Amino acid sequence: MKQRNHSLRSVPTPGFRFYRTLQVNILVAFAALLILTVLVIVSYTYRQNSAAILQLSRNLIAQVTETVIERTGNHLLPASVMAQASGQIPAVDTLALVDNADLESYGMEILRLYPQLAGFFIGNEQGEFLFTKRFPDGSIGTQVINRGVDPPVRTWTYRDTAGRVSSVETTTDFTYDPRQRPWYVGAKETQRPFWTDVYIFFTDQKPGITASYPVYDATGQLVSVIGIDIALDELSNFLQAQEVGQHGVVFILNDKSEVVAYPGVSLAAPDADTFRPVTLGDLGSAPLLAAYARHQAGAATPFAFEDQGTRYIASFTPFPEAFDQAWQIGIVVPENDFVGAIRRTNQVSLLISLAILFLAIVLAIFVSRSISRPIVLLTDDTRRISDLRLDGNLDVQSPIREVQTLADSISSMKHNLQVFKKYAPADLVRQLLEAGERGQPGGEQRELTVLFTQIGSFAGLMRTTLPEALMLQLSTYVGALSTAVSTRHGALGSYTGDGLLAFWGAPRRTHHAFHACRTALACLEEARALNQQWRAEGKITFPTRIGIHTGDMLVGNLGSAEHMSYTVVGENATLAKYLESLNDMYGSQIVVSEETYRQARLQFHFRPLDAVAIPNQPQPLAIFELLGERGKTPAARVALCERFGEGMAAYQARQWQTAVGIFQSLAYDYPQDAPTQLYLGRCLSLQAHPPDATWRPVTPLEFANQPRMVL
Numbered sequence: 001m002k003q004r005n006h007s008l009r010s011v012p013t014p015g016f017r018f019y020r021t022l023q024v025n026i027l028v029a030f031a032a033l034l035i036l037t038v039l040v041i042v043s044y045t046y047r048q049n050s051a052a053i054l055q056l057s058r059n060l061i062a063q064v065t066e067t068v069i070e071r072t073g074n075h076l077l078p079a080s081v082m083a084q085a086s087g088q089i090p091a092v093d094t095l096a097l098v099d100n101a102d103l104e105s106y107g108m109e110i111l112r113l114y115p116q117l118a119g120f121f122i123g124n125e126q127g128e129f130l131f132t133k134r135f136p137d138g139s140i141g142t143q144v145i146n147r148g149v150d151p152p153v154r155t156w157t158y159r160d161t162a163g164r165v166s167s168v169e170t171t172t173d174f175t176y177d178p179r180q181r182p183w184y185v186g187a188k189e190t191q192r193p194f195w196t197d198v199y200i201f202f203t204d205q206k207p208g209i210t211a212s213y214p215v216y217d218a219t220g221q222l223v224s225v226i227g228i229d230i231a232l233d234e235l236s237n238f239l240q241a242q243e244v245g246q247h248g249v250v251f252i253l254n255d256k257s258e259v260v261a262y263p264g265v266s267l268a269a270p271d272a273d274t275f276r277p278v279t280l281g282d283l284g285s286a287p288l289l290a291a292y293a294r295h296q297a298g299a300a301t302p303f304a305f306e307d308q309g310t311r312y313i314a315s316f317t318p319f320p321e322a323f324d325q326a327w328q329i330g331i332v333v334p335e336n337d338f339v340g341a342i343r344r345t346n347q348v349s350l351l352i353s354l355a356i357l358f359l360a361i362v363l364a365i366f367v368s369r370s371i372s373r374p375i376v377l378l379t380d381d382t383r384r385i386s387d388l389r390l391d392g393n394l395d396v397q398s399p400i401r402e403v404q405t406l407a408d409s410i411s412s413m414k415h416n417l418q419v420f421k422k423y424a425p426a427d428l429v430r431q432l433l434e435a436g437e438r439g440q441p442g443g444e445q446r447e448l449t450v451l452f453t454q455i456g457s458f459a460g461l462m463r464t465t466l467p468e469a470l471m472l473q474l475s476t477y478v479g480a481l482s483t484a485v486s487t488r489h490g491a492l493g494s495y496t497g498d499g500l501l502a503f504w505g506a507p508r509r510t511h512h513a514f515h516a517c518r519t520a521l522a523c524l525e526e527a528r529a530l531n532q533q534w535r536a537e538g539k540i541t542f543p544t545r546i547g548i549h550t551g552d553m554l555v556g557n558l559g560s561a562e563h564m565s566y567t568v569v570g571e572n573a574t575l576a577k578y579l580e581s582l583n584d585m586y587g588s589q590i591v592v593s594e595e596t597y598r599q600a601r602l603q604f605h606f607r608p609l610d611a612v613a614i615p616n617q618p619q620p621l622a623i624f625e626l627l628g629e630r631g632k633t634p635a636a637r638v639a640l641c642e643r644f645g646e647g648m649a650a651y652q653a654r655q656w657q658t659a660v661g662i663f664q665s666l667a668y669d670y671p672q673d674a675p676t677q678l679y680l681g682r683c684l685s686l687q688a689h690p691p692d693a694t695w696r697p698v699t700p701l702e703f704a705n706q707p708r709m710v711l
Helices: 021-086 101-113 182-190 232-240 286-296 336-386 401-421 426-435 458-464 467-486 512-536 571-586 594-600 635-652 656-669 674-688
Strands: 119-124 129-134 140-146 153-159 165-171 207-216 222-231 249-253 259-261 268-271 274-277 303-307 310-318 328-334 442-455 491-495 500-504 544-559 564-569 590-593 604-613 621-629
Touching: 021 101, 021 119, 021 207, 021 222, 021 232, 021 310, 021 328, 021 336, 101 119, 101 129, 101 140, 182 207, 182 222, 207 232, 222 232, 232 249, 232 259, 249 286, 286 303, 286 310, 286 328, 310 336, 328 336, 442 458, 442 467, 442 512, 442 564, 442 571, 458 467, 467 491, 467 500, 467 512, 491 564, 500 512, 512 544, 512 590, 512 594, 512 621, 544 571, 544 594, 571 590, 571 604, 571 621, 571 674, 590 594, 594 604, 594 621, 604 635, 621 635, 635 656, 635 674, 656 674
Parallel strands: 544 590
Antiparallel strands: 119 129, 119 222, 129 140, 140 153, 153 165, 207 222, 249 259, 249 328, 268 274, 303 310, 310 328, 442 500, 442 544, 491 500, 544 564, 590 621, 604 621
8 A cells, every 4th residue: 555755834833833932822822912902902893883873873763754745745746636636626527538639638647746656547437548658768648438339439648748649549459448447436435535455557567556436427427537547666666766865776665565656666477378576575675575574573673683694674664544554664774884884983993003013013914024034935945845846046144153064054955956856757756746756666567658759770870970960969859859748748768868768648648659659759759849950950860750559568666775766667658669679660759558548549540550479479460650739630631530440441341452542642642651651552563463372461570689678
């Protein structure tokens, strides 16, 4: 079982001592005493002031409630007054509702004088009806229902904002009967001025209320009913304009606990095919529900309560009896709207006290910081060192000898580790530490992907190039490839003179085949860039060849107790080197095994190269060339990959003529493609000299007598 090797930041240092600890403790105790004193004084002052301001707020909300009720009454009063006044017009009981221009003008004048009114109308016992209505754009419409003809006729006359007739609509297809509406029925039954409850206006299909007044003739018989509408939207807008504190809400409820008016909200909710009045629950306001629950429980108004951590003041006051409806006006306002100012004053007082406290201890803080800052910097630097991040030089100067000695020692240690880092792959060591490796000999069997790189014809380059120049170029080359590996989650196993070995899947478990293929493409790009630069400088270039294989292999620490390498061993590890060597045979750059292809084929473009027979292996090994990453590969190379695959399929099926045709076409389009030239020659030879029935599309690969690598 592996045990995680903790980094420096999680290992307590025995005997660690923070200098001048006593001074810091005295500073903290002194500051705590002053803060406690300030808080007690400020808290006492705040509580006393808050009690006084809360009492004042209760008185204020009572006054506000009275004012809002008065304003609301004044807002609604014109509807009732004008309905009753209209009922006192001389000979009103004999007025004709049809073709009565004066009565229409009278209704329009009422709407002009009182913007809060939505409509003026008269309905009589014969079912005739005259209705003057205000539309949202300020225009006026007049509806007249004439039941003196057969069939009855309804006429709408529309006027623009200047009062000019814009259109007239006449129809006999209507169902409206004023005698069945709530305002008519209520006035008729009560035989006095009547206020409806909330209902849906027939014309607008919007909620509202109506003030109606019955008109009787000299014999006491009901002749007609006069009504005036107030839309609840208008009443809600009126309430929205009533300011109670900064966040207070004013609303009106009826005796059914339904919301009659609420600032800025449409107060009718769809219920199947009809509408129903909105309840407090529909508004989704937890403070309103909590306030109403307290009110129903008998709390004396005004009262304070708390909801979801916020304190509120609420009042519920019934409308005057003269209004003839059991309505009540509710007000809920956050307590902070009234005591916020005193709280801010207390906060200012607290800040002043803290400023005095700050001035008293600022010198001590400065001294303690001058002592602790070097230690903090050194601690951060040691944490970076524990993560093997050795870049940068920390210049620490301290008047304390012990601190300065520690700083010099850490600087020397960091320099020595920087030298040591050049002989060991720091990224691999960091991965081993993260994976909990204990640094002891041993290993385990895992599926990994191994990448092996080598420079083509390197032996010839060594004979024709000065050793010093060759080593400098080679160091630059290997460094670029090493960076490509380490930045793509790879582990550097070893350098092989003119190349390197890297692997994925250990110690960090990753999508190893994917990362290995991406790294191989990145290595080629790095090599191309360097070769282009060297070619311009007149230097030799390094043709790069890469082999990649995925399989089970042994990975772990190999070596003695004094010196170990974290590497991979086994036939599968060795196979990557032989795949790299096949590039010379096929003229390719990146050869991968079938298992690597299988795991990465959805992310990259591959073309089949061959099937090779390896000694001591029961089955031939299919090999592929990695051409590029999907979505980033030029269309020409993608087309080459697809057409080459078709040619290989024909070759493997012994369809020599078809294969020759495909490879000849590819050779014409891609004359520099070496695998195409290779297979064109093979297919021409097989076409000229067809093999017997035992032929298989497998190429023998002889390396059984070569030395086995330990990578």
